[in-house]
Amino acid sequence: MLEIKSVSKSFGKADVLRDISLTIKEGEFFSLLGPSGCGKTTLLRLLGGFDRPGTGEIHHNGVRIDTLPANQRRFNMVFQRYALFPHLSVRDNVAFGLRMKKVASREIASRVDEMLSLVQMAALASRSVTTLSGGQQQRVALARALVNRPEVLLLDEPLSALDLKLRQQMQVELLALQRRLKHTFIFVTHDQEEALTLSDRIAVMNDGVIDQVGTPQEIYEYPRTPFVARFIGSVNAIDGEIKDCRPDVIIVGGPTKRMMTVRPSRDGFRPLPVIPQGTPIRILVRPEKFKILKSAPGPEQNALDGTIREILYQGPVTQFFVQLRDQILIIAQPNTAVTARKGFSGGDKVFVAWAPEDCLLMGRDGPLPVLESPPVDPALSDAQLQLPLGIMEDVRMAGGVAQGG
Amino acid sequence: MSGAAWGRPRPKAPVAAKAMTAFAFLLIYVPLAALVVYSFLGPSNGPGTPDAGTLVWYEKVFSNTQILGSLYASLWVGLWSTVGATVIGTAAALALERTRFPGRGVLEGIVHVPLIMPEIVLGLSMLMWFVLLRITLGYFSIILAHITFSVSYVIITVKARLHGFDDSLEEAARDLGASPWQVFWRVTFPLIWPGVLSGALMAFTLSFDDFLITFFTAGVGSDTLPLKIYSMIKFGVSREINALSTLMLVFTFALVMFFFRPSKGVKTVT
Numbered sequence: 298m299l300e301i302k303s304v305s306k307s308f309g310k311a312d313v314l315r316d317i318s319l320t321i322k323e324g325e326f327f328s329l330l331g332p333s334g335c336g337k338t339t340l341l342r343l344l345g346g347f348d349r350p351g352t353g354e355i356h357h358n359g360v361r362i363d364t365l366p367a368n369q370r371r372f373n374m375v376f377q378r379y380a381l382f383p384h385l386s387v388r389d390n391v392a393f394g395l396r397m398k399k400v401a402s403r404e405i406a407s408r409v410d411e412m413l414s415l416v417q418m419a420a421l422a423s424r425s426v427t428t429l430s431g432g433q434q435q436r437v438a439l440a441r442a443l444v445n446r447p448e449v450l451l452l453d454e455p456l457s458a459l460d461l462k463l464r465q466q467m468q469v470e471l472l473a474l475q476r477r478l479k480h481t482f483i484f485v486t487h488d489q490e491e492a493l494t495l496s497d498r499i500a501v502m503n504d505g506v507i508d509q510v511g512t513p514q515e516i517y518e519y520p521r522t523p524f525v526a527r528f529i530g531s532v533n534a535i536d537g538e539i540k541d542c543r544p545d546v547i548i549v550g551g552p553t554k555r556m557m558t559v560r561p562s563r564d565g566f567r568p569l570p571v572i573p574q575g576t577p578i579r580i581l582v583r584p585e586k587f588k589i590l591k592s593a594p595g596p597e598q599n600a601l602d603g604t605i606r607e608i609l610y611q612g613p614v615t616q617f618f619v620q621l622r623d624q625i626l627i628i629a630q631p632n633t634a635v636t637a638r639k640g641f642s643g644g645d646k647v648f649v650a651w652a653p654e655d656c657l658l659m660g661r662d663g664p665l666p667v668l669e670s671p672p673v674d675p676a677l678s679d680a681q682l683q684l685p686l687g688i689m690e691d692v693r694m695a696g697g698v699a700q701g702g
Numbered sequence: 703m704s705g706a707a708w709g710r711p712r713p714k715a716p717v718a719a720k721a722m723t724a725f726a727f728l729l730i731y732v733p734l735a736a737l738v739v740y741s742f743l744g745p746s747n748g749p750g751t752p753d754a755g756t757l758v759w760y761e762k763v764f765s766n767t768q769i770l771g772s773l774y775a776s777l778w779v780g781l782w783s784t785v786g787a788t789v790i791g792t793a794a795a796l797a798l799e800r801t802r803f804p805g806r807g808v809l810e811g812i813v814h815v816p817l818i819m820p821e822i823v824l825g826l827s828m829l830m831w832f833v834l835l836r837i838t839l840g841y842f843s844i845i846l847a848h849i850t851f852s853v854s855y856v857i858i859t860v861k862a863r864l865h866g867f868d869d870s871l872e873e874a875a876r877d878l879g880a881s882p883w884q885v886f887w888r889v890t891f892p893l894i895w896p897g898v899l900s901g902a903l904m905a906f907t908l909s910f911d912d913f914l915i916t917f918f919t920a921g922v923g924s925d926t927l928p929l930k931i932y933s934m935i936k937f938g939v940s941r942e943i944n945a946l947s948t949l950m951l952v953f954t955f956a957l958v959m960f961f962f963r964p965s966k967g968v969k970t971v972t
């Protein structure tokens with residue numbers, strides 16, 4: 298178990314990491330996801346031992362490691378641009394770590410061979426690494442790290458230099474490799490799709506802080522902040538004001554006369570929070586949760602009316618851009634048996650409908666303001682210490698509901 | 703604007719430029735060729751005479767123990783000054799390129815001074831310095847002097863190599879368990895080796911044919927090859943000198959051809 302405890306790091310005046318706490322389990326495929334410059338590489342370098350945290354500690358299996366130099370940690374890193382040794386052959390690159398550890402040469406040979414065939418590079422073992430293609434270099438970099446049987450493998454955007462087809466192929470291979478070797482992988486990426494596909498859990502980073510930690514599904518379906526919602530997939534924002542707040546339904550006044558209703562998610566994972574009347578809030582809706590209709594739906598659905606501005610056929614889905622009074626909604630409809638277009642065309646007056654369960658409630662410019670501090674349930678407070686950040690927030694919200702009801 | 707120039711065929715060099723180039727080459731190579739040709743001519747002088755194509759001067763060179771002694775001295779001085787300059791220069795280049803310390807900018811500028819400083823000033827100042835320090839003039843002082851001026855060349859070639867060196871290579875080595883010492887010998891050194899080598903070659907050739915600075919710092923009784931040649935021509939130009947110079951020419955040429963074969967041998971990887 299890898300524990301990052303309140304780690305901060307600044308370069309000069311710039312606070313690159315601010316009070317990061319994370320717990321990564323043994324054998325987990327854990328991704329650090331965030332936009333460029335948010336501090337992912339910096340955090341990974343602290344784990345690898347190339348930099349020291351400014352404040353905070355890092356523990357691995359109960360042992361403090363942030364004070365150890367890189368060559369004394371049983372962690373290995375796959376660098377963003379591979380950093381293969383250009384003066385060595387493929388085989389010597391892979392053998393480098395074992396030679397440093399003075400492993401017997403017979404064992405080195407067999408482990409290197411085994412690893413090279415695992416990454417399908419055995420045939421090119423004596424080639425110079427400078428003559429390899431991007432994908433091949435990638436495999437060598439992986440093999441060079443994995444041959445040491447690291448307790449934790451750190452990967453810094455290892456696939457970003459590859460083209461789409463090869464990237465997808467390498468994703469599958471990486472995942473298979475991780476399942477097979479059961480090492481802990483900490484994988485840095487700014488590609489949200491890649492993170493969703495590969496990870497057991499994801500930490501979404503934003504400007505030096507972690508906004509949310511959770512499984513891909515939690516992150517996508519229940520983003521905790523507008524940033525997370527926007528970064529993972531696209532999202533529409535509809536501003537409103539709380540008119541009524543009950544345990545099972547929240548009524549929101551929106552851009553039209555028709556009230557909007559918000560209900561707990563269908564799986565009960567995210568119950569409704571308690572928010573006082575009159576609070577300005579923002580409802581986020583994923584494009585694919587919308588339906589586009591010719592006539593107004595029944596009262597059990599939310600609806601806004603507008604005019605179609607643009608229809609874009611995109612293969613698996615068709616995108617509609619619908620102009621409301623002062624904003625544009627993006628709606629994605631799957632192209633099932635027939636195309637989603639179904640007789641719609643630009644300029645049509647339409648209704649955009651969605652279910653009350655598909656609303657994500659946020660504050661106007663941040664997470665939902667939690668106005669009353671929820672009661673601390675002694676059973677929960679213990680669990681909170683163990684739980685990662687994102688889930689903790691959800692638990693707190695659940696507590697809030699219990700009190701309100 | 704510059705976009706328009708892109709892809710345009712290169713203008714042909716004007717005839718005058720070509721002629722000038724040809725003239726410059728002639729200026730360099732005609733005297734050299736003359737020197738070589740005369741080394742093969744017998745005492746009766748001139749091509750076509752019966753003793754043309756003789757190797758008599760070469761035989762004389764190889765049987766002249768004084769010349770051989772000074773050749774040996776030159777090689778010895780060249781070897782040790784190269785070793786000294788290469789070690790110091792490589793370390794200095796690493797320090798200049800890798801670390802930030804006060805006065806680094808000034809130091810980086812100073813590195814270039816020996817390249818443009820008049821040799822006579824360098825030689826004279828070194829002579830005064832050795833006298834001041836009571837260092838006996840001889841091979842030791844020559845070697846020190848040679849190290850002093852050739853170290854700059856090593857610093858420059860090694861620094862060029864270090865510039866743009868991918869630091870993540872060293873981090874990768876550390877990550878794989880290498881100690882700082884192992885990182886240097888297994889990764890850093892093999893990668894900057896071409897720069898070190900060309901610096902060392904430069905240092906050797908500079909030392910091997912240096913006259914002025916050696917002249918000032920040699921004292922009595924220590925003769926390097928250039929000093930020997932100089933003292934020989936004071937008694938009139940002998941054909942032996944042509945032969946000796948031809949040998950030196952061939953030697954340097956071979957050295958350059960061996961180490962700077964275009965795009966072979968030393969591979970450029972960054």
Ligand SMILES: Nc1ncnc2c1ncn2[C@@H]1O[C@H](COP(=O)(O)OP(=O)(O)OP(=O)(O)O)[C@@H](O)[C@H]1O
Nearest residue numbers: 308311313331332333334335336337338339340487
């Ligand atoms: N050694 C350093 N000195 C000064 N600033 C640094 C240093 N390393 C990183 N930074 C700054 O810290 C911030 C975070 O950098 P980092 O490399 O961690 O970002 P990242 O999330 O990995 O981005 P990317 O996706 O582009 O790789 C950036 O603003 C960067 O300029």
Ligand SMILES: [Mg+2]
Nearest residue numbers: 337338339453
């Ligand atoms: Mg990065």
